[in-house]
Amino acid sequence: xxxxxxxxxxxxxxxxKIEIFLKDDGGVENVYxxxxxxxxxxxxxxxxxxxxxxxxxxxxxxxxxxxHHMASGKAADAVYGVEPPPTAKKLRELxxxxxxxxxxxxxxxxxxxxxxxxxxxxxxxxxNIIGVIEKVGIxxxxxVIKQRRIxxxxxxxxxxxxxxxxxxxxxxxxxxxTAEERDDVVKKAEGFVDFGKFSMNLFKDVVxxxxxxxxxxxxxxxxxxIHSMGLVDNNNHVNFYDGKVRVVDxxxxxxFKYGPNEYLNxxxxxxxxxxxLKFPYxxxxxWKGFVEGQESGVYHATPLSRLNAxxxxxxxxxxxxxxxxxxxxxxxxxxxxxAMHWARLVELIYSAERCLELAKDPEIxxxxxxxxxxxxxxxxxxxxxxxxxxxxxxxxxxxxxxVTKVNIIVGTTNNNAPICMSIKKAAxxxxxxxxxxxxxxxxxIEMAFRAYDPCFSCATHSLPRQMRMELVLKxxxxxxxxSIKRS
Amino acid sequence: xxxxQKVLVLGIGNDILTDDGIGPRIVQQLEKEKLPSxxxxxxxxxxxxxxxxxxxxFREIVFIDAIKTRDGIPGSIYYLTxxxxxxxxxxTNLHDINFLNALxxxxxxxxxxxxxxxxxxxEIVEDMEFSxxxxxxxxxxxxxxxxxxxxxxxxxxx
Numbered sequence: 001x002x003x004x005x006x007x008x009x010x011x012x013x014x015x016x017k018i019e020i021f022l023k024d025d026g027g028v029e030n031v032y033x034x035x036x037x038x039x040x041x042x043x044x045x046x047x048x049x050x051x052x053x054x055x056x057x058x059x060x061x062x063x064x065x066x067x068h069h070m071a072s073g074k075a076a077d078a079v080y081g082v083e084p085p086p087t088a089k090k091l092r093e094l095x096x097x098x099x100x101x102x103x104x105x106x107x108x109x110x111x112x113x114x115x116x117x118x119x120x121x122x123x124x125x126x127x128n129i130i131g132v133i134e135k136v137g138i139x140x141x142x143x144v145i146k147q148r149r150i151x152x153x154x155x156x157x158x159x160x161x162x163x164x165x166x167x168x169x170x171x172x173x174x175x176x177x178t179a180e181e182r183d184d185v186v187k188k189a190e191g192f193v194d195f196g197k198f199s200m201n202l203f204k205d206v207v208x209x210x211x212x213x214x215x216x217x218x219x220x221x222x223x224x225x226i227h228s229m230g231l232v233d234n235n236n237h238v239n240f241y242d243g244k245v246r247v248v249d250x251x252x253x254x255x256f257k258y259g260p261n262e263y264l265n266x267x268x269x270x271x272x273x274x275x276x277l278k279f280p281y282x283x284x285x286x287w288k289g290f291v292e293g294q295e296s297g298v299y300h301a302t303p304l305s306r307l308n309a310x311x312x313x314x315x316x317x318x319x320x321x322x323x324x325x326x327x328x329x330x331x332x333x334x335x336x337x338x339a340m341h342w343a344r345l346v347e348l349i350y351s352a353e354r355c356l357e358l359a360k361d362p363e364i365x366x367x368x369x370x371x372x373x374x375x376x377x378x379x380x381x382x383x384x385x386x387x388x389x390x391x392x393x394x395x396x397x398x399x400x401x402x403v404t405k406v407n408i409i410v411g412t413t414n415n416n417a418p419i420c421m422s423i424k425k426a427a428x429x430x431x432x433x434x435x436x437x438x439x440x441x442x443x444x445i446e447m448a449f450r451a452y453d454p455c456f457s458c459a460t461h462s463l464p465r466q467m468r469m470e471l472v473l474k475x476x477x478x479x480x481x482x483s484i485k486r487s
Numbered sequence: 488x489x490x491x492q493k494v495l496v497l498g499i500g501n502d503i504l505t506d507d508g509i510g511p512r513i514v515q516q517l518e519k520e521k522l523p524s525x526x527x528x529x530x531x532x533x534x535x536x537x538x539x540x541x542x543x544x545f546r547e548i549v550f551i552d553a554i555k556t557r558d559g560i561p562g563s564i565y566y567l568t569x570x571x572x573x574x575x576x577x578x579t580n581l582h583d584i585n586f587l588n589a590l591x592x593x594x595x596x597x598x599x600x601x602x603x604x605x606x607x608x609x610e611i612v613e614d615m616e617f618s619x620x621x622x623x624x625x626x627x628x629x630x631x632x633x634x635x636x637x638x639x640x641x642x643x644x645x
Contacts, residue, residue, distance in 0.1 A: 038504070059503050059532070130592050133592070138595065138596060145540065163532055
C-alpha cells in the first residue's frame with residue numbers, strides 16, 4: 001500500500017494533515033483528514049460569570065471572532081431568559097453583516113479566486129492573491145483591501161474593537177449608534193453592495209465564462225449528495241443572525257426545523273478513533289458512516305447548504321443571484337462542492353444589502369439598548385450562522401450566572417465528515433493507477449476541502465496557520481518514494 | 488512624531504493559550520513602561536491580510552511572535568527578517584495569505600509599507616492548552632526574555 005500525506009505544517013507540532021492511503025494497484029484506499037484539538041476550553045470557562053464568555057470566545061479564533069461573540073451573546077440572553085430590544089438586535093445584526101462582508105471578500109479573493117482566475121494547476125508561485133491581481137488589475141486589489149478595512153471600521157465602531165469585540169451583554173448591547181455614525185455606515189454599506197455586485201460579475205466573467213472551469217465545477221470529482229443545513233427566518237429566507245435551523249434532504253425536501261434549545265434532539269456527534277474532531281450527524285437519520293444519499297446522516301453547513309436549505313434570500317439583488325445560480329446549475333438542491341464559492345458570493349451580496357437595509361432602518365439609532373434581567377439564570381443556547389457553518393453555543397450556569405458547563409459546535413465541525421468525503425472523492429477522481437502526482441493534482445485535491453473555507457482554529461480551538469502542504473508517497477513497506485512540498 | 492517616523496511593535500498571539508500569547512504579553516508590558524515616543528504598540532491575533540492593514544504607514548515594524556521548532560530551547564529569541572523568514576505561529580494565516588505574500592501584495596498595490604521589518608520569534612513550549620498562565624519554563628524565563636526585547640528595542644533609534 002502506498003501512503004500519501006498532505007501535511008500542512010510539518011515543522012510545527014499540533015497541525016492538521018491529510019493522509020491518502022493508496023492500494024497496491026494505485027487507486028485510493030482511504031483518506032484521513034485529521035486536526036488536533038486544544039485542551040481545556042471548558043475548564044477555562046467554568047467558574048466565570050456567563051457575561052464574560054462573549055469576550056473570551058472571541059479569542060478562540062482570530063478569523064471569526066464576531067461569530068463566537070454573537071452566538072455567545074445569544075446564549076447568554078437565553079441563560080437569563082431575556083429578549084434584547086429591537087434596536088439592540090438590529091445593531092448586533094448590523095455588526096454581523098459587516099463581519100460577513102469582511103470574511104467573504106477574503107475567502108473569494110485570497111482562497112477561491114487563485115484556483116479559477118490563475119488556474120487550478122498553475123505554478124503555485126503565482127496561484128495566490130497576487131497572481132489574481134496580476135490578472136484582474138491593481139485597482140481591484142486596492143478595492144479588496146479598502147472594502148475589508150471599511151468592514152473592520154464598522155465592526156470596531158459597533159463592537160468596541162474589530163477583533164476583541166465587547167458589544168454584547170445579556171439582554172442587549174453596550175453602546176448605540178448616533179445619527180452621524182449611522183450616516184457614515186450607510187455610505188459604507190452602499191460601497192459594499194457595489195463591490196458585492198462587482199465580485200459576482202467578476203465570477204461570472206472569469207469562471208462561468210470559461211468552459212473548462214464550468215466543467216470542473218459541474219463534472220469534476222467535486223460533488224457530494226448529502227443533506228443541507230442553514231438558519232432561516234420566518235419566511236424560510238437565509239438569515240445569519242437569527243431564526244430556526246432548517247435541514248433539507250438530498251432532494252431539497254424539509255426534514256425538520258428546530259429552535260436553538262432543541263438542537264440536541266436533532267444533531268448528535270460521532271467519534272472516530274483516528275480523529276480528535278467529532279463528526280456531527282442528523283440524529284433522525286443516525287450515523288451510517290461516511291456515505292452519501294438520502295439515508296445518510298451526513299449533512300453540510302456551508303454557504304451552499306444555507307441556500308439549499310432556504311426558500312430564497314431576503315434582499316432583492318441576492319434573490320436575483322440566488323435564482324440565477326439555481327437556474328444555471330439545474331435547480332435545487334445543488335450538490336457541487338465548488339458551487340460553494342458561487343453561493344458565498346450570493347451571501348456576500350446579501351450581507352451587503354442587509355447591512356445597508358439595517359443602517360437605513362430608523363430603529364437602528366434607538367436608545368433602548370438593553371432589556372432588564374429579571375429571571376434567575378440557568379441554561380441557554382445561542383445559534384448563528386458563522387461564515388463556515390452553523391455555530392451553536394450552549395451554556396449552563398448556577399443561579400448566580402456562574403458557568404458550570406459549556407458545549408460549542410462550530411461551523412467547521414459540522415463539515416468534518418463532508419470534508420473527509422469530499423477529499424476522498426477528489427482523490428479517487430484524480431489519482432488512479434500510474435497517475436503522476438504533481439503539485440497541480442495536490443492542489444486540485446486541496447480545492448475539495450478549501451471550498452468549505454475550513455477554519456481549524458474554530459473547529460479545534462487551534463490557531464489559524466498557513467496551509468503548507470507536504471505530499472509523501474510511501475510504498476507498502478512504509479518507505480518514502482517521493483515527496484512534494486508546497487507552502 | 489508622525490506615523491511615518493514611528494516604529495510599530497506588534498505582538499501577535501492568543502493570550503489565553505498558555506505561551507502562545509507571549510508576543511501580546513510583552514507588548515502589554517512594554518506599553519506600561521516609559522519607552523521613547525518613537526515606539527507605538529499594538530497586539531493582534533492573526534497574520535495575513537489583517538497585518539498588512541495594521542502596519543501600513545509606519546517607518547519600521549517589529550513583530551513579536553511565538554515559534555515552535557524541533558528541539559528549540561524555550562525562551563530563545565530568533566531575530567528574523569523577511570529575507571530569512573521562517574514560519575512563526577501567527578505571521579501565517581490559514582484563512583487568507585501568508586506574511587510574505589501579504590507584503591508582496593502591499594508592494595504591488597503601492598501601499599506605504601514599513602522601510603524595515605524585523606521579526607522576533609520566541610521559542611515557546613505550550614500552545615495547545617487554554618490558560619492565562621505561561622508554562623513553567625517560559626514563566627521562569629519571562630523577565631529575561633522581556634529584558635532582551637527591551638535591550639533590542641533600545642538599539643533602534645530615531
